[in-house]
Amino acid sequence: MDKNKTIGELLEEARKKSGAAKLAGHDIMDLERFAPDTRHMIVFDVLTHESPVGCKGEKTRAFLSDLGYNRALENERLEHIKIRNHAKVRAGNLYYDHKEHDL
Structure with a gap:
């Protein structure tokens, strides 16, 4: 691991190497x-x-409060968005609804 790089920079390098698309919204x-x-x-x-x-x-990533998530669910119901993946967030840790997920 290169000690001069941030975790964010290392994650970006890994994303590029994997060929995954960069998501809009929150990093x-x-x-x-x-x-x-x-x-x-x-x-x-x-x-x-x-x-x-x-x-x-x-394709967009968003970190949301309960209120924001309820608004997202409403926008999905109105067919403005399609939620592809969800994780619960506690103290910055992500707990995905499904072990196998496609981002």
Whole structure:
């Protein structure tokens, strides 16, 4: 491990090596992940131009409070977004709903 690189830089290098697309929205190590009221992390596809978050066609990551997550579920119900992945967040740790997930 290169001691001159941050964890974020190492994660970005690993993402590039794996060929995974960069997500819009929050970075995986975004400070929002560690906010006291953050309870959820979602990855979602933006399906419409009317979506309140993101641009149509983007795959986006967001760290959310319970209220924000409920709003995301409502936007999914309205077919503005499609949630592809969800994890509960506790003290910055991610607990995915499914062990096998595709980001």
